[in-house]
Amino acid sequence: MKFTASLAGALALGLATGPALAQQEMTSQTRDAYLAAVEGKRVVYIPMSMTTDLVLTWHAFLKRQADELGYTLDVRDPNWSAEAGARALTQAIGEQPDLIVLQNPDIQAYARLIQRATKAGIKVVQLNMESLTQSDAYVGADWVGIGRRAGEAVAERCSGGNGPSNKVAVVSGVPTAPVDLFQLKGFRDALAEAGSDVEIVSEQAAGYDPSKARAITASVLQQHEDLCAVFGVWDGQDSGIGAAVKEAGVADQVFVVTSGGGASTSCERVEDGSFDMFIEYDARMQGQALNTLVSAFLQDDAPAGEKKLVYYSPNFVVTPETLTPSSCFTVGAGE
The missing domain is CATH 3.40.50.2300 (Response regulator)
Structure with missing residues (x-):
């Protein structure tokens, strides 16, 4: 009985002092x-x-x-x-x-x-x-990691008689840029570790210009009609690769792999077949x-x-099979 009375008193005191405390100015140090x-x-x-x-x-x-x-x-x-x-x-x-x-x-x-x-x-x-x-x-x-992932995919598709040939083209941006140097290191390491017979038949720089990437790819396709894959270092440039491959009518033959930050335009290119693999670093x-x-x-x-x-930043692989509405984002839409 005494305990009940004490508890009631404590509750009453809390109710009485609560509003006063709430009215005091509170700060977060x-x-x-x-x-x-x-x-x-x-x-x-x-x-x-x-x-x-x-x-x-x-x-x-x-x-x-x-x-x-x-x-x-x-x-x-x-x-x-x-x-x-x-x-x-x-x-x-x-x-x-x-x-x-x-x-x-x-x-x-x-x-x-x-x-x-x-x-x-x-x-x-x-x-x-x-x-x-x-x-x-x-x-x-993680440019080395991105290059490795691309190299693994290309080795699986183009070596050991799996593709139309073992021929691969590389379209870089600026050869002395870290995005190029470290991606290409990872790419070559992956090819070597896979023990693949992949042959890099062309390695040219497009200076991050999609029109140059398009021209380079078109020229390589003329020289190597049985080309198996093209590896590009940046999606903004590599839209030109996808365009050249589609124009040549070999989108079903040539595997195009690139990477980027996840803007919606790149997922659109996965959807329309311009990119076969997009490695996203968000x-x-x-x-x-x-x-x-x-x-x-x-x-x-x-x-x-x-x-x-x-x-x-972690890497996410986007392909036609894994593509979802949330795979990419629209720049400026609520970052």
Whole structure:
């Protein structure tokens, strides 16, 4: 009986004091400290060009977080020019931002400037295409892994008498770019490990230009009518490969494999038969991982160059058999 009375009293006291506590101003020390650490900071974003699905998706993520958290995002667009990018990076280093997010056009172009930025105390996140010079972080595709997956598929289809021949063409972008160098390493490693008799009959660079990729592929098909497969390094360029194969009337013969960030146009090309295999590294996942690193670095007082972090986005294989409405996304539609 005494216990019942005590419990009733405690409940009554809670009901009486509850509204008073609710009326008091509540604060989150964790949230306040987080916002204070990033507000007013400055990030400079230097992609290769503000014209691709990948770059626009990353920018959408960066801008949304910058607007939400109150730091500045400055975009410097080199428009595919390594020289213009080097000038933009040099200028950014002189301005002393808190962080630079950088997409390298090749493995050498910005190597010394990245070192200079680190010595100047500026943290650098390399995005999807890395330099020989390691910086505070890399966020992007696992190019070696993508190349290996493509090589495994080509070896299975074109070796041992499985295809129309053992002949394969490679259409690269820029031979000194990390997307090319590391993908081709993985591709060749996979062919060697499979013990395949695949013969690479053509390896030419299209400079990320779909019209050049189309012309290269058309020429190779004329020289090798029994071509088994074409391996391309980037879907934006490789739409030209698919177009050339379809124009030659050999879409059922030639296996086209490429990779990209998951924009809806690539899934459409899987659906219409232009691509037989699309290896997706999902630019949205990269954008979210990038934002996590940006906010962490803006909060962290550790010196530039002290940490070396890496995030490889997972790869998803999209084929006509695995294609679903959610396999890709529309750029700008709610990133």
